[in-house]
Structure formats: structure tokens, C-alpha cells
Amino acid sequence: MLPAEIAQAVKRIQFVTGRQVSDVMAGAYLSVFKGRGMEFDEVRPYVPGDDVRTIDWNVTARTGETHVKRFVEERELTVMLLVDVSASQDFGSGRRSKLEAAVELSALLAMSAVENGDKVGLLLFHGGADLYIPPRKGGKHALRVVREVLARGKGAPSGPSRGAMLELPRVVRRWFARLAARTRSEPRRATSIAAALEFCRQVLPRRAVLFLISDFLDDGYLQVLRHANRKHDVVAALITDPREAEMPPAGLVTLEDAETGRLRLVDTRSAGFRAELALRARDRQDTLRDQLRATGMDLVVFDASGSMVDPLLRFFRERERRLRR
Numbered sequence: 001m002l003p004a005e006i007a008q009a010v011k012r013i014q015f016v017t018g019r020q021v022s023d024v025m026a027g028a029y030l031s032v033f034k035g036r037g038m039e040f041d042e043v044r045p046y047v048p049g050d051d052v053r054t055i056d057w058n059v060t061a062r063t064g065e066t067h068v069k070r071f072v073e074e075r076e077l078t079v080m081l082l083v084d085v086s087a088s089q090d091f092g093s094g095r096r097s098k099l100e101a102a103v104e105l106s107a108l109l110a111m112s113a114v115e116n117g118d119k120v121g122l123l124l125f126h127g128g129a130d131l132y133i134p135p136r137k138g139g140k141h142a143l144r145v146v147r148e149v150l151a152r153g154k155g156a157p158s159g160p161s162r163g164a165m166l167e168l169p170r171v172v173r174r175w176f177a178r179l180a181a182r183t184r185s186e187p188r189r190a191t192s193i194a195a196a197l198e199f200c201r202q203v204l205p206r207r208a209v210l211f212l213i214s215d216f217l218d219d220g221y222l223q224v225l226r227h228a229n230r231k232h233d234v235v236a237a238l239i240t241d242p243r244e245a246e247m248p249p250a251g252l253v254t255l256e257d258a259e260t261g262r263l264r265l266v267d268t269r270s271a272g273f274r275a276e277l278a279l280r281a282r283d284r285q286d287t288l289r290d291q292l293r294a295t296g297m298d299l300v301v302f303d304a305s306g307s308m309v310d311p312l313l314r315f316f317r318e319r320e321r322r323l324r325r
Contacts, residue, residue: 028316029112033077042070077118077209078135081106083149084214086126086191087258093243094305101239101304102213103149108308109211110142125196190259193221197228213237217259226295236292236299245281247274
């Protein structure tokens with residue numbers, strides 16, 4: 001994508017997502033994530049007007065006087081966007097590809113974060129870590145995040161900026177350099193979610209909210225994902241395309257696996273093939289949801305041909321209800 005095209009695309013996304021954030025997104029984001037960063041401060045005597053839900057019954061029973069717990073809110077959150085830019089993300093049967101949907105979703109999240117004074121960072125990955133932008137505040141920084149997703153998604157990996165590299169510890173810079181050297185010599189095909197999460201473990205010393213945006217066409221990452229969720233708040237955003245579950249009867253079609261390059265000739269007129277395709281797509285989603293739920297993680301499913309706002313708002317509202325219980 002040429003620089004002029006990127007600039008035009010960023011302006012379009014800024015216009016669309018900026019209105020969505022100001023109208024509906026920022027408040028929903030605030031209600032879900034700002035309440036997560038509460039730290040215990042002290043126990044003090046009850047004062048009329050205090051919320052009775054904050055009463056510390058153990059201290060009250062021990063002292064014979066009603067006491068309440070006092071909490072303070074963490075100053076800010078760190079939001080990291082882990083965006084899959086592997087070859088399978090280029091697929092799209094509708095008005096946009098899965099990668100283009102991921103760009104819009106990243107813009108919504110980045111702008112919601114900076115609107116509420118939080119830091120936002122970016123990690124693009126495929127077979128390994130591709131580009132890392134350290135978390136920062138500000139609208140200009142959020143637009144840089146969007147621009148990098150647009151620019152890097154269609155091209156070969158070129159590694160992090162010099163400024164970003166200098167901010168990393170020396171051992172992490174060496175580790176990243178090895179990954180970059182290896183991925184530059186390989187075509188952009190395979191996905192490695194585990195490598196992206198391992199990189200985040202190296203560069204994020206404190207707890208953060210990680211939005212993992214991918215089509216999850218990968219294996220062997222669940223154990224690493226569980227470890228990441230113990231330290232961070234991980235939200236899995238699955239990007240799908242309607243053709244992954246439903247295909248019109250167009251006769252004999254040669255399909256290519258974008259991750260491996262393998263070819264397969266299929267008869268799309270076969271009712272059995274179309275039924276198997278739908279069943280596999282449904283089973284893949286159900287299995288992923290069950291695996292994540294078992295470790296306390298959320299899964300949000302986005303259709304690349306549809307709205308990015310509606311599923312995100314449903315997730316925010318559902319999560320807010322859970323937090324109130």
C-alpha cells in the first residue's frame with residue numbers, strides 16, 4: 001500500500017471510528033476496564049454515607065466497630081493490541097478482508113483507550129514478532145498505531161522502529177533481532193500466537209489488557225495463552241469470514257491454504273462438502289470458546305463483513321454485568 005493510500009485510509013478510519021468512539025464506545029470501555037484497576041488502600045471506621053458493600057466484616061467482628069475497606073483506582077491502564085497479520089488474514093469474501101476488519105477494530109480500541117487517558121501499544125505478528133510500538137498516550141499515537149497496522153499488513157515484515165528498539169532492554173532487543181532475521185527470510189504465511197505472547201511477556205513487566213486479534217488458525221498456543229492470562233487480562237478477538245462457514249455451489253474449485261500453501265480440489269456443489277464446512281467452522285468456534293472459558297478468558301467473535309462496533313458493545317455490556325455480580 002502506497003503512503004498516499006495509507007494516509008487516505010487512516011483519515012477514513014479516523015472519521016468513522018472517531019464518531020463511533022465519541023458516540024457510544026468510550027463510555028462502554030470506561031465502565032468495563034476502569035473498574036478493574038482497583039487496589040486495596042486501608043481499612044477505616046464506617047462513616048454514614050459509605051457504601052455498605054465495602055464493609056469489612058472480619059475487622060468489624062474483631063473490633064466490635066463497623067469498618068469499611070477503602071480502595072483507590074489505578075492511575076491508568078496499559079492496553080496492548082496484538083494483531084495477526086499472517087497470510088490467512090488477507091482473505092475476504094465481502095466488502096473487506098479479515099485484516100481490514102482487524103484494522104478497524106484496532107482503531108476502535110486504540111481511540112477508546114486514549115480517549116480515557118490510557119496507554120495503548122501495538123504488536124504485529126505472524127510467524128514471529130513483526131513490529132512493536134511501546135504503549136503511549138495521545139491521539140497522535142493512536143493514529144500511528146492504526147497507520148502501522150494498515151502499512152505492515154500488506155507488506156513483508158521489516159522489524160520495529162529504531163526508537164522502539166532503543167526503549168527495550170538489551171536482552172529483549174537481541175531476542176527480537178533473532179526473530180526478525182528469521183522471519184525476513186520466510187514468506188508471510190504461518191501464524192505463531194505463542195511467539196507473540198512470549199514477546200509480550202518480555203516487554204510488559206506490569207499487568208496490561210491484551211486484545212489478541214486473530215483468526216486463530218494456529219496450534220500449540222493454549223498453554224502460553226493460559227500463562228499470559230495469569231499475568232494480564234487477555235481478551236481474544238476472533239475475526240471470521242462468511243465463506244469460512246458457507247460456500248455457494250460453484251462447481252469444482254481449487255482452494256489454497258494461506259498458512260501452508262497446500263492446494264485442495266473440492267466440489268462445492270456437493271451438499272456433503274458444504275455441510276462439513278459449516279460443521280467444522282461451528283466446531284472450531286465452540287471448541288475455542290470452551291477452551292478459553294475454562295481459563296477465565298473472553299472470546300469475542302467478529303464477522304469481517306459486518307459491524308465491528310456491535311459485537312464489541314455486546315461484549316462490554318456482558319462483561320460489565322458480570323463485574324457487578
